[in-house]
Amino acid sequence: MIMDEFRAYDGKCVLVTGGAGCVGSNLTGNLAKAGANVIILDNLSSSYEWNIPEYENIEFVKGDILDDEVLKRVFKERPDYVFHLAAHFANQNSVDNPEKDLLVNGLGILKVLEYAQLVGVERFVYSSSGCGVYGLDSKIPFEEHDISISLHTPYQVTKLLGELYTNYFHNLYEMPIVNARFFNVFGPGEVPGKYRNVIPNFFYWAMNQQPLPITGDGSETRDWTFVEDIVRGLMAMGVRREAIGEAINLGSGTEHQVIEMAGIINELTENPAGVVYRPRRDWDAKTRLLSSIDKARRLLDYEPQVSFREGLERTHRWFTENWELIRKSAEF
Numbered sequence: 001m002i003m004d005e006f007r008a009y010d011g012k013c014v015l016v017t018g019g020a021g022c023v024g025s026n027l028t029g030n031l032a033k034a035g036a037n038v039i040i041l042d043n044l045s046s047s048y049e050w051n052i053p054e055y056e057n058i059e060f061v062k063g064d065i066l067d068d069e070v071l072k073r074v075f076k077e078r079p080d081y082v083f084h085l086a087a088h089f090a091n092q093n094s095v096d097n098p099e100k101d102l103l104v105n106g107l108g109i110l111k112v113l114e115y116a117q118l119v120g121v122e123r124f125v126y127s128s129s130g131c132g133v134y135g136l137d138s139k140i141p142f143e144e145h146d147i148s149i150s151l152h153t154p155y156q157v158t159k160l161l162g163e164l165y166t167n168y169f170h171n172l173y174e175m176p177i178v179n180a181r182f183f184n185v186f187g188p189g190e191v192p193g194k195y196r197n198v199i200p201n202f203f204y205w206a207m208n209q210q211p212l213p214i215t216g217d218g219s220e221t222r223d224w225t226f227v228e229d230i231v232r233g234l235m236a237m238g239v240r241r242e243a244i245g246e247a248i249n250l251g252s253g254t255e256h257q258v259i260e261m262a263g264i265i266n267e268l269t270e271n272p273a274g275v276v277y278r279p280r281r282d283w284d285a286k287t288r289l290l291s292s293i294d295k296a297r298r299l300l301d302y303e304p305q306v307s308f309r310e311g312l313e314r315t316h317r318w319f320t321e322n323w324e325l326i327r328k329s330a331e332f
Contacts (some may be wrong), residue, residue, distance in 0.1 A: 008239045010035030012122075015079035017065055017112060018086030020047035022190035023127065023182070026082060026227045027234055029053035034235075036081075041065065041074050046089055046196075048329050051189055065108040075115040081238050082116050084109060087125045087159075090195040091283055094155035105158030106165075113169050123176050123244075125237045126166045130181035130223075130249050130291050132156035133163065141292040144181070144247045152283045163247060177246045178237040183251030183291045187227030187311060188318035193331045197223070199312070202262060203319050204330055206271040216280045218259030220287045225252040226311035229304045236300040243299050251291030252304045264309065268316045 006026035019028045019040030024047070025283050028038045033322055040052060043064040044049055063070030088094065088104035109126065116124050132155060135148025151157050162179075169175040186197060192204035202212050233250040237243045262275050296302035306314070320325060 003057050006030075006034045006235050009081070011037070012080040013037050013039070013083045014083065015039045015041065015042045015074055015077075016085060018047070018084075018127075020044060020049065020052050020060070021085065022187060022227055023230055023234075024083075024085045024183055025051050025053060025189045026187070027085070027231045028058055028236065029055070030231055032057050039074050039077060039079065041070065042086065045106060046193070048325075050325055050329075051191070061153075065112055065124060066103065068111070069079050071111060071115050075119055078119045078120045079116075081125070082112065082121050082123070083125045083127070083234060083238070084112055086112075087127070088155070090197075090282065091153040091155045093195040094153050094158070095283055098154040101154045101158055105155070106161050108223050109162045109165055113165055113175070117169060117173055117175055121175070123178065123238050124166065124169075125178045125180055125234060126162055128163050128179045128181045129156070129159040130183040130251060131286075131289055132159040133181060136285055137198040140288055141253070142249065143292045144249060144295055147196065150230050152285050157168065170245050178243045178245075180234055180237055181247060181249045181291075183223040183225050183249065184289065185227055185230050186191040186224055189227065191326055191329050195293045198258070199261065199265070199315065202265045203269065203316060204326070206265050206269040207272075207319060207323070209271055209273055211273040211276045212262045212266065212271075213278050214258055214262060215284060216258065216277050216287070217277065218257060218260050218262070218275070220258045221255035221289060222258065222261075223251045223254065223289045223291050224256055224261070224308055224311070225250065225304065226306035226308075226314075228306055232305070233296060233300055233302045234304060240300055246295070246299065248296050248299060249293055249298060250302070251290040251293055252308070253291055253293040254308070255290045261312070264312050268312065287289070
């Protein structure tokens, strides 16, 4: 995946907060292959050390973005780039734990931005949420200018708050920031669990020959985007001058129904248990998610490369190859 423009990372110091997660582990591996010296900062609250790529130019620091001593340690290396992926993740998790969500996603990004400002980073890329900042009053497909302040979970609120903070640092201090709005990321590296996304959880249950629980009637759609495409977009955000100061959707630009996804997973895993239907969760108000990726195409030359079916097949392969580790790590 390493393109010529990504050679700009060669010899640079790159800090990736939340670098042991799905997006983070895939991003750090590609940054390492591009020649960067990568520092991962992760407290492993929702990720696992075995998931971190093994390269000589990747250093793992276990710690929390709320801990000033840890932040002083990693920023002492004066990173050229910061990819801020660390978060209190998931809508339901934020509904259950709203104060922790605000602490990590609000105060956490503010602290990281303050240290990034002190060392004068070349680029600060923030992982926002396309599924979060657009509301029921936003038109489909979601375009970057059409955000909402009528939101349904603390996670959505704090993801938007993160963008407001990065914009503040850009406007006042001219920090070169980019806000990346992810849509329904999936792929190798995401371990299933209580607050994880639907695709890894469905693979886990299907491989255990259990029925897949669909909340709703299955006609709901999502803009599932393979992690490799997300990483390609993130790395372009780090080097394209046109991206500075912008919010940019990273999605597939296509919709797939939940029932279609469940059917493919049951097929790949040869799961005879089928599906079961459950009531939609109170906060789950959006029956459709679809990104406009025209801006990403224009500014980043972004074009999704991995089809939905291929992405599911590759995720299944990762599950199969790492099944014992996944089975021991999954927390429900």
